Amino acid sequence: MAVTETRIVTNRLREFTEDSWTIDRYLATGGYDMLRQALTMQPVQIQDEQVKASGLRGRGGAGFGTGQKWSFLPKGIYPRYLAVNGDEGEPSTFKDHMLIERDPHQIIEGVVISAFAIEAHIAFIYVRGEFALGIERLEQAVADAYAKGFIGKNILGSGFDLEVVVHRGAGAYIAGDETGLLSSLEGERAMPRIKPPFPAVQGLYAKPTVVNNVETMSTVPHILRMGGEEYAKLGVGRSTGTRIFSVSGHVARPGNYEVELGITFRQLIDELAGGVRGGKQMKFFIPGGASAPWLMPEHLDAPLDMDYVGSELKTMLGSGAIMVFDEDTNPALIAWRLLKFFAHESCGKCTPCREGSMWLEKVLFRISHGLGRPQDLDMMLSFGSTIVPGLNAPFSQTTICAMGPSTMSAVVSLDRFFREEILEMCNAGAARPTIPVTSA
Amino acid sequence: MSSFTPENRDRAREIVARYPFARSAVLPLLHLAQEQDGWVSPEAIEEVAALVDQEPAQVLGTCSFYTMYKRDGRKELVVSVCTNVSCLVNGGPELYELLSERYSEAGDVMVEEVECLAACDTAPVFQVNYEFHGNATGESATTTIEEYRSGARVPRGVSGGKRA
Numbered sequence: 001m002a003v004t005e006t007r008i009v010t011n012r013l014r015e016f017t018e019d020s021w022t023i024d025r026y027l028a029t030g031g032y033d034m035l036r037q038a039l040t041m042q043p044v045q046i047q048d049e050q051v052k053a054s055g056l057r058g059r060g061g062a063g064f065g066t067g068q069k070w071s072f073l074p075k076g077i078y079p080r081y082l083a084v085n086g087d088e089g090e091p092s093t094f095k096d097h098m099l100i101e102r103d104p105h106q107i108i109e110g111v112v113i114s115a116f117a118i119e120a121h122i123a124f125i126y127v128r129g130e131f132a133l134g135i136e137r138l139e140q141a142v143a144d145a146y147a148k149g150f151i152g153k154n155i156l157g158s159g160f161d162l163e164v165v166v167h168r169g170a171g172a173y174i175a176g177d178e179t180g181l182l183s184s185l186e187g188e189r190a191m192p193r194i195k196p197p198f199p200a201v202q203g204l205y206a207k208p209t210v211v212n213n214v215e216t217m218s219t220v221p222h223i224l225r226m227g228g229e230e231y232a233k234l235g236v237g238r239s240t241g242t243r244i245f246s247v248s249g250h251v252a253r254p255g256n257y258e259v260e261l262g263i264t265f266r267q268l269i270d271e272l273a274g275g276v277r278g279g280k281q282m283k284f285f286i287p288g289g290a291s292a293p294w295l296m297p298e299h300l301d302a303p304l305d306m307d308y309v310g311s312e313l314k315t316m317l318g319s320g321a322i323m324v325f326d327e328d329t330n331p332a333l334i335a336w337r338l339l340k341f342f343a344h345e346s347c348g349k350c351t352p353c354r355e356g357s358m359w360l361e362k363v364l365f366r367i368s369h370g371l372g373r374p375q376d377l378d379m380m381l382s383f384g385s386t387i388v389p390g391l392n393a394p395f396s397q398t399t400i401c402a403m404g405p406s407t408m409s410a411v412v413s414l415d416r417f418f419r420e421e422i423l424e425m426c427n428a429g430a431a432r433p434t435i436p437v438t439s440a
Numbered sequence: 441m442s443s444f445t446p447e448n449r450d451r452a453r454e455i456v457a458r459y460p461f462a463r464s465a466v467l468p469l470l471h472l473a474q475e476q477d478g479w480v481s482p483e484a485i486e487e488v489a490a491l492v493d494q495e496p497a498q499v500l501g502t503c504s505f506y507t508m509y510k511r512d513g514r515k516e517l518v519v520s521v522c523t524n525v526s527c528l529v530n531g532g533p534e535l536y537e538l539l540s541e542r543y544s545e546a547g548d549v550m551v552e553e554v555e556c557l558a559a560c561d562t563a564p565v566f567q568v569n570y571e572f573h574g575n576a577t578g579e580s581a582t583t584t585i586e587e588y589r590s591g592a593r594v595p596r597g598v599s600g601g602k603r604a
Contacts, residue, residue: 021571091556092526122460129471129508130520132570132600165458170467170506173555187466187492189505205461246559248526257559289527321560323525334587337525341555390441 003267006234006260011217013102021137023144026105032150038113045364046117047071050138051220053228055240060085060176060213061289061319062402065304071119072200073208079206082115082123086214089128089173090289091341093321095244095256097216100127100134103218104141108164110217112151112262113224118210122163125214126181129169139166173345177401179203180347182399191349192401215244228260236262239306243317247273249324250280259304264273266300269324280326284417290320290338291406293393294413295377302425314393315409331418332372335410336364342407352387357407359383364411372426381415382407442485452491462476462492466502471511475597478514507554508599515598516548517588520567523553526560531577537563538578539585549585569596 012029023053028140038046052067073080080163088096100106107125115123125142127135142164142228145151152165167185174180175190182204184190203209223231232240239261248254253389254273259268265287269275276282282297293315295302302308306317325334339361348354363380366372381391388395388405391412395405414422444452452472456465469491471531473484480503489496503509506601510518521536536553543549560567562574568588573581587593596602 087518088558091524092560093556094560128558129600130554130567130570132596133572135600143532163458167464167472168468170471171508172506184467185464186461187463187494187502188503246560248563249529254526254563325529329529334525334528337523337528340525344555408499425526440515 003259003263003271005272007258008222008242009099009103009106009215010244010258012106013098017112020102021104021141021356023105023141023148023196026103030225031105032109032148034224035109035112035150036156038116038224039156039160043117046113047222050223050228051114051117054231055235055238056216056219056223056231057239057306058213059215059219059243059320061090061177061316062289063317066212066216069200069212070114070210073118073210073397074199074201077208078119079122079207080118080120081207081209082111082118082120083178083181083185083199083204083209083211084111084123084125084214084217085176085178085211086125086127086131086134087176087181088214088319089176089345090291090319090321091338092246092248092286092323093289093319094246094248095320097128097131097134098244099214099218099254100131100138103436104134104138105145106218106221107138107214108141108145108151109127110220111164112145112155112162113220114210114212114217116160120210121161122165124165124167124185126167126169126175126185126206128176129171135166135168142166162413172347173341174347174401175356176401177403180401181211181229182209189347191347192403194400202212234260236303236305237307239304243304243320244324245320247322247324248419249285250278250282250326250329251324252277262303262305264301264303265295265322268304269300269322273324276324276326280328283325283327283329284331284413285325285411286321286323288316289321290341291402292316292318293409294417296417310394329416332364332368332422335414336361336368338410339364339407342403346403346407350401350404353399353404353407356383356387356404360407360411365423369424370425372422374423374426376426377411377419377422378413380411384411388412443473443477443481443487445476448472456491463494465492466494466499467506467575470499470503471599472509473515474509475599475601478516478598479510479512483580507597512552512600515550515555517550517585517595518567518569519543519549519551519559520554520570521578522557522559522565526556526558527564530563532564535566535576535578535581539566539581541584542582548589569598570600571596 175184179193180190342357343361540551
């Protein structure tokens with residue numbers, strides 16, 4: 001039987017394309033009912049019996065258990081803060097952008113419920129600065145929610161107070177890292193901080209802070225509606241529920257698809273996204289954003305299961321961005337462009353990332369433009385092992401945040417799957433009289 | 441001497457009041473300055489610094505980290521073209537080359553190459569003052585940009601606020 005989407009988080013925005021972002025539509029489709037219910041419960045009940053029981057794992061990229069993250073907040077230390085990560089910047093991920101533009105109230109309801117559950121009285125929603133329309137709609141939604149008493153003092157007569165602040169980013173990928181986001185929220189360069197202390201212990205303004213992704217927040221009201229245990233029945237193993245996958249590249253129907261975890265890459269790419277366009281064959285695909293090591297057509301029957309993809313395929317589902325490339329693609333060119341991205345976005349705090357990404361970009365530029373040297377691939381692996389000691393998944397790191405090891409994902413993938421092709425390109429390049437080290 | 445208009449000075453104070461600590465208002469205040477002036481001027485840096493009780497050098501240090509803030513003169517239209525991989529395989533780099541050449545002499549249009557804009561289902565993608573336009577060709581992009589130039593489309597401010 002053909003696979004279909006399982007629309008939970010995306011149901012409203014798909015069904016009501018004309019006005020899914022308005023308060024009227026949200027209220028007409030059961031909006032804020034779960035908030036009413038949540039306010040009659042004990043915070044610890046929401047944490048344990050709902051969110052923890054649902055098995056929900058963060059939808060930003062790392063896939064850490066949401067309920068578990070909340071439970072790390074030290075007892076008795078206040079104020080606590082909730083920071084919501086809508087700084088979507090991982091190349092080819094476009095799900096949070098859609099959720100912010102087209103269902104902002106769903107995010108807000110999740111935020112108020114979550115803030116109540118973790119006993120926070122201020123929540124910040126950090127939105128990528130380039131999402132001008134999304135910010136406009138989210139700010140309108142927050143204003144409407146204040147006016148209706150879903151945010152503010154004594155919410156719906158419960159005695160619970162919450163302020164929600166929409167905070168606009170200004171163009172920095174690294175602000176999407178959870179500690180980078182906190183630095184940015186404090187008015188600084190978005191430089192990540194060393195952990196421990198984890199944000200749950202010392203986060204925003206050195207107070208206990210939970211950082212959750214926009215899609216994670218959007219899922220919370222549905223967990224209450226379905227019940228945590230019922231939600232956990234969806235999905236596979238420890239990857240419960242649904243996720244929105246952003247499929248792009250050489251596919252016939254690029255787009256966001258919300259599916260139950262556990263279906264295969266083939267079902268997602270071929271059945272939902274229409275497969276490789278123009279009758280061509282797939283050469284390779286990237287399963288979880290620019291930071292994820294690549295996969296080959298032989299891996300298409302693997303399940304969308306965070307643990308399986310990590311342990312068996314040595315990569316990750318990451319942010320849920322799936323990029324598909326056809327048979328005519330030059331893999332070195334894709335690797336170069338991804339490294340150009342990392343070199344541009346490295347915050348500069350840690351030497352291995354700042355210098356490593358820059359050198360990898362230069363070497364990949366010459367390889368991808370026919371000027372490579374035969375020893376280039378091994379040279380990249382050699383100095384790459386100072387960023388990722390051992391070069392084995394799961395990647396270890398010599399940098400403060402996970403961006404350092406991410407810079408090596410494409411290079412390791414070239415070595416795993418395209419070594420011969422790269423060496424051939426480099427041998428052809430070696431015949432050239434001069435080999436400038438340059439960059440576009 | 442104030443770089444904010446009296447109205448925006450009030451807005452600036454409101455923004456500062458949203459946060460438990462004033463320094464958190466640096467990014468939104470810089471956006472406000474850019475929305476008003478079309479760039480972040482040295483005078484605006486000084487005023488923002490005074491509002492959040494920092495040194496101007498600290499605010500400049502933060503400001504220069506973020507690509508959206510333009511510090512080299514007033515901009516009318518900022519055209520941001522994505523060339524990251526999903527756009528790369530759909531003609532993004534060619535679109536960027538074409539537009540940057542076509543508008544190289546135009547004082548009112550700044551064409552910049554940017555990283556993934558999170559709209560890859562409509563690749564290749566570009567923005568004009570942070571308003572999205574997808575499935576672009578050289579021709580359709582030029583038509584769109586000309587509509588902004590002629591006033592047929594109302595451009596947002598450079599930081600995304602709607603112009604009157």
